[in-house]
Amino acid sequence: MHALLLEGSPKTPSVRFDPENGSLELRGRSIPENSIDFYKPLTDWLDEYARSPRPRTSLHVQLEYFNTSSSKCILDLFKRLEALRAMGNEVEVLWHYEADDEDMLEAGEDYQAIINVPFRMIEIEEVDD
């Protein structure tokens, strides 16, 4: 299966889903008006990946902003990982947040409370644009 690689844009994150090493990355901003259109190929990719996953899968999320319309789509990604884990695979979410961004840390903790997948909260230095 192919890697899913998407360049970031002012409203959508860069995507790097690599089936060879089970490393999935979502970085940048997720603030499109129609999040479902953007996330559909990502969830489709994960559905296909789940048929022959690596023993260990990690999703790196490093978002500067995401809108409420993306929040449900991001939850859908996590739900796919939850299902993958329920099948006996090792799965982890690495949730990155900037040192002073309490809101982003809270958002990660909220997902952590909803989803049955281990989360690691990773504080990063403030990113200068």
Place this chain on the structure above:
Amino acid sequence: MLDRIHVLYEELEQQRIMLSFKGELSPELITALLGLVERKLEALEEDVRLRKRLFNVVMECLQNLYHHNARIRTGASGPERTEEPQGVVMIGHHDRGYSVLTGNFMAGDQVERFRSHLDRINAMDDEGLRDLYKSILADGRFSEAGGGGLGMIDIARKSKSKLEYGFVPYDADNAFFSLNVNVGN
């Protein structure tokens, strides 16, 4: 109208309006407006957290205008529900922070439900809002636009202030909804 331009300019200047837009919104226009807000804030606001919270509030407000705009028009074939992403948005800067003001039309039959949603939000503290957000997110009560009422909850959380709002009757079927969100330190 010509002599009103100066009056309008003075008024915007006095209110320290850093951005004002009235008209039809598109995703491209929202991108442009957000880019403008971001550049202005980089020059104007040193507090990075406040900058981020304000950007978030402006973004959700603009997207609310874009998504939630049912209006009832009565044509030859009777009343019809239309989608018109029309609205007005202004961002003012004052001594205690910023105001994000928006206005848009809304079908009158939606007003009471929306009002009770806003009142419920305003009655909650930070923790209550966080729990409400989490429970709506977890149980998947979402509309096509992805809302489920999360937008206003997020605006209240990020602004850390009560939502000031009003409805003005516009015609038999529609109301005009005004919102002021104060974003301070």
